[in-house]
Amino acid sequence: MAIFVNQDTKVIVQGLTGGQGKYHGLRNKAYGTQVVAGVTPGKGGTDVEGIPVYNSVAEAVAATGATASFVTVPPKAASAAILEAAAAGISFIVCITEGIPAQDEARTYNTLVRDFPNVRLLGPNCPGIISPGKCNIGITAGEIAELPSASGPNVGIVSRSGTLTYQALYELKQRGIGVSTCVGIGGDPVPGTSFIDCLREFQNDPETHAIIMIGEIGGSAEEEAAEFIKANVTKPMSAYIAGVTAPAGKKMGHAGAIVSGGKGTAQGKMDALRDAGVKVGQNPTEAGELMAEIVAGLR
Amino acid sequence: MDLFEYQGKQYFARFDIPVSKGDVAHTVDEAVKAADMAGYPVVVKAQVQVGGRGKAGGIKLANNADEVRTHAGNILGMDIKGHVVKRVWVENASDIAEEYYASFTLDRGAKKHLLMLSKEGGVEIEEVAAKNPSAILMLHINPVDGLSAAGAMKAAVDAKIPQNAQQGVADILVKLYRCFTEGDCDLAEINPLILKPTGEVHALDAKVSLDANADFRHPEWEEFKATEELDAREKLAREKGLQYIGLDGSVGIIANGAGLAMSTLDVVNQVGGTAANFLDIGGGANADLMAGALEVINSDQNVKSIFINIFGGITRGEEVAKGIVEALSRVDLRAPIVIRLDGTNAEEGRSILANAGIPESKLTSKPTMLEAARAAVALAK
Structure with a gap:
């Protein structure tokens, strides 16, 4: 088991003919992901190293039966690409595009909620999702993800920050701890998938025995997750929050990463998570060590 | 990007939101001209991006040109909570119910x-x-x-x-x-x-x-x-397409991804150091961006060591390595580099660095974030 995707998930890449799309689409395929088609308007009928390219998502879905899409198109075109995928019957959309205007994100998200309530959007501005050994959609380097073991215990990872998602995978790999699924939800103001969506899935996934959560300063997503954990998550968890030393009022790269008016501080988030029974590390390595202790206890 | 009040009003006017008649002035003479156009009495308002202007004496009512001269003269150049007033907005005073x-x-x-x-x-x-x-x-x-x-x-x-x-x-x-x-x-x-x-x-x-x-x-x-108030380092970084925030420590930081960059600051702090900056070279960083990032860090006189923390996803290890090699040939870096390189094509990257003939006094490689942070902090002391 894994959450959201598995070895049977058929994936199309919107933007496969672009530089990043080709690079990561082919890497995903090489990892073993069923990358069945690419979509680039005007380039239908061509192929990218044997992967057929279609003019529209609808054509690609009709030809391949794909249910997931990897959206890697520029910010200007991303919202339209996401909505096109949803309208064509794709049920799981991963958008890695960075730099989409917040107004577009808010409109796109709420359009999905209204018109396509069964579609899940992951991102935008996220690294994607990997279920080690089964499916890798996005930009994660597959080799840093430890395969889950049949007997467990395996860990689920959910992270708001791209590179810290890799760091978390790496910390577990170093310790030989298997990963069920690793989800990068992205740090933008309106993420399609929240911490809570992932925590709920991990709680219900029999292959996941413990969970690592990586958050960062800004917003209130971690505090909301802490409330959810308190009420609903029985699996043991460790966490790390980036940005303890970030100065207030400064935008730390992500639109999300900003402390304003004393709200959204790392300390407040860590306190909320500790209060919910989560073991909180001071850095990613410590969160990994805490997870190693948890896993040792489960073995 | 935060706008000054006068820019906000100009922006509002584009959407037909009614604002008072007025103009921006950089000098006392310009202020008087703006007041004459707006019609007396006028309000002279300091243009700074900080609250509490009124209490600081940065907002004054003027009934004639002489009063505008006095108030604009006082307000221009005034320091309000560390913000020096470079412009005033002069507008027709409104009666308020x-x-x-x-x-x-x-x-x-x-x-x-x-x-x-x-x-x-x-x-x-x-x-x-x-x-x-x-x-x-x-x-x-x-x-x-x-x-x-x-x-x-x-x-x-x-x-x-x-x-x-x-x-x-x-x-x-x-x-x-x-x-x-x-x-x-x-x-x-x-x-x-x-x-x-x-x-x-x-x-x-x-x-x-x-x-x-x-x-x-x-x-x-x-x-x-054009009017954004950035320090010299921030300006240079922006020209090079980098996310940079100047801080006042001694370890220059370059990382890919906002989360990892923040985490790098945290770890440097935990092992007893202080970061000179936040710098995210972003996803897909190439050799040019890395070279640019090193130039920006090098322009900061407080920097005693440079910690490059890269975990490749979109960013590829060999591009990062090429950037460092290129930067070392282009700029004379004052501070030594400690690098931690992992993720996509990290092996290729490490071998490029190892074979570039860079002396160890200029560049050392560490396998983990913590070890690299410790080494960088030690070099900065």
């Missing part, structure tokens, strides 16, 4: 637009929220539906705006919402939104923050960028 508050932001938790409307304006809205929260109407708006004229009218009624001002307030709400959405604002706030004795409603102040991601569809933002 009542003061309200209106703003639109994105509520990230609810993933909807949020209208805040209060009949108690003219003071800090946080103060109203603390003392009398029921005086603020908070209304979520679904971005798909938008705000209709009827919806705006209902908001004005629900916020208990007096009847004679409701229509005027509702009209401005619709325009301000357009400014917020079509104008790609993170925040569009009017405080105070005033009712004049003559019955008109009008924006007396403007607080606008723009979403930098929407820059590509707003050529009119160029003039706002």
Whole structure:
């Protein structure tokens, strides 16, 4: 088991003919992901190293039966690409595009909620999702993800920050701890998938025995997750929050990463998570060590 | 990007939101000219991006040209909480019957637009929220539906705006919402939104923050960028397309991804060091960007060591390595580099660095973030 995707998930890449799309689409395929088609308007009928390219998502879905899409198109075109995928019957959309205007994100998200309530959007501005050994959609380097073991215990990872998602995978790999699924939800103001969506899935996934959560300063997503954990998550968890030393009022790269008016501080988030029974590390390595202790206890 | 009040008012005017007649002035003479155009009495207002201007003496009423001269002379150059006043906004003074508050932001938790409307304006809205929260109407708006004229009218009624001002307030709400959405604002706030004795409603102040991601569809933002107050390092970084924030420590930081960059700051701090900056070279960083990042760090005299922390996803290890090699050939770095390189094509990257003939006094490689942080901090002492 894994959450959201598995070895049977058929994936199309919107933007496969672009530089990043080709690079990561082919890497995903090489990892073993069923990358069945690419979509680039005007380039239908061509192929990218044997992967057929279609003019529209609808054509690609009709030809391949794909249910997931990897959206890697520029910010200007991303919202339209996401909505096109949803309208064509794709049920799981991963958008890695960075730099989409917040107004577009808010409109796109709420359009999905209204018109396509069964579609899940992951991102935008996220690294994607990997279920080690089964499916890798996005930009994660597959080799840093430890395969889950049949007997467990395996860990689920959910992270708001791209590179810290890799760091978390790496910390577990170093310790030989298997990963069920690793989800990068992205740090933008309106993420399609929240911490809570992932925590709920991990709680219900029999292959996941413990969970690592990586958050960062800004917003209130971690505090909301802490409330959810308190009420609903029985699996043991460790966490790390980036940005303890970030100065207030400064935008730390992500639109999300900003402390304003004393709200959204790392300390407040860590306190909320500790209060919910989560073991909180001071850095990613410590969160990994805490997870190693948890896993040792489960073995 | 935060706008100055005068820029906010100019932006409001594009969406037909009524503001006072006035102009911006950089000198006393310009201020007098602006006042003559606006019509007396006028208000001379310091243009700084910090609250408490009035209390600091940065807002003055002037009844004639001599008074404008005196006040503009005093205010220009004034230091308000560390912000030096370079410009004043001079506008026709308004008679005020009542003061309200209106703003639109994105509520990230609810993933909807949020209208805040209060009949108690003219003071800090946080103060109203603390003392009398029921005086603020908070209304979520679904971005798909938008705000209709009827919806705006209902908001004005629900916020208990007096009847004679409701229509005027509702009209401005619709325009301000357009400014917020079509104008790609993170925040569009009017405080105070005033009712004049003559019955008109009008924006007396403007607080606008723009979403930098929407820059590509707003050529009119160029003039706002020209007045942004960045330090020299931040300016250089922006020219090179880097996310940079200057801090005052001694370890220069380069990382890919905002989260990892923040985490790098945290770890440097934990092992007893201080970061000189936050620098995110972003996803897909190439050799050119890395070389640019090193040039920016090198321009900071406080930097004693440089910690490059890369975990490749989109960013590829060999590109990072090429960038470092190129930067070392292009710039004479004053401080030694400690690098930690992992993820996509990290092996290739490490071998490029190992075979480039860089002396160990200039570059050392460490396998983990913590070890690299310790080494960088030791070098900075």
